[in-house]
Amino acid sequence: MDLYESVLLVKPEVFVYNIPPRSSNRGYRAADWNLSEPSWTGRMRLISKGSELAIKLEDKNSGELFAKCPIDAYPGLAIEAVSDSSRYFVLRIQDDNGRSAFIGVGFGDRSDSFDLNVALQDHFKWVKKEKQISEEPKGPTLDLGFKEGETIKIKMNISKKDGAENSKAKLKTTPNVGLGLLPPPPSGKAPAQPGVSPGNSPAHIRQEPQTSNDSWGDFKSAQLGETSQASSTNTNWVQF
Template identity: 60%
Template structure:
């Protein structure tokens, strides 16, 4: 993922000075500059993109870039404090072709220079910690034994899959209740009465026997099971074709 640009510090007023070349190994001195007449005045922005840090000097109104200073470390040669004041620095600016020059930068308020010091120190402290964490992670990963998850010869794996009904599956219809353990006759089929008698549906929902010329008694008048009045010629018992419902 590409790193985004973060703003570490913004100061709305900063002074820029042309400085004479350093003639000895001793540090720069702000007293050697013409502090009463800055050569340029504008704003300063300190930006970070990943581990990179850059200080930009821009116009207050238009935001046009005046100069930029890539900072690779701090304290370092890119931004160096002067020896006689805490409000002024020597900054190494660079153009796109890589040419470099040194200018003096200062603030009217001492707290502004303090904020610049803190912002630079915090950024490079974070860079150092990130590098150490990355280095430790690489070392631990290299030292960690690799876990072998491959199947050995003869090894198998057992998977217990429980597949439930999906939405929309048809639900089984409840079974019809039966009487006496037997299912009802299909289509409401009725049994024929004994003796070939015919019946029709009555008004009260029951059965009514139809009159037949050869049948004088209604179905249901059965011969008594007791002894016959005619003892001389006993009749055979009448078989009742009654069906148990």
């Protein structure tokens, strides 16, 4: 896999010093470097490529490489802090032929040296974590794919009863539109049911018994007989 180069930190100004050999085991001291007269001034970039890390000292304007410091651990021999200041470090630079030398570098502001410390620590924390992950035992992988010729069957139970119940429910919830279109009766009462007559209809009025026409006919016949007789009598009386 191709790895890309990443820029972790850029500082536009860094000072480089020629340092004397270490005289004792107490460490390097920046006070021994003649800090007022740096031998070179330029730009510093912290570059990573996978787990590899390096500091590149470059020209501010042209970007030409002045020196390169590969870093395999921090703290370590590649970069070491001085004992009397937090703004200065000792770098072990190397060329393409494998030759190495020690130089002193420093910053004009303490925040620049703090940023360099943080970037170095973060990188090696990441390297350590990646190494732990790669060394963890991996469990057996499950092959969930179908083998050649394998098939799968899916049974789906669809109940017709459910569909019928849904249809009945829809019929129950459907409003009776036809009844809503009929106007109410004038009296405000509900219309009579078919086959039932209202209480005040002629069918519910009690009918009185009527006198037979035959009796009334006999009474008229009797009257007519008496009248005929009287007429006959009168007639006879007139003739007499």
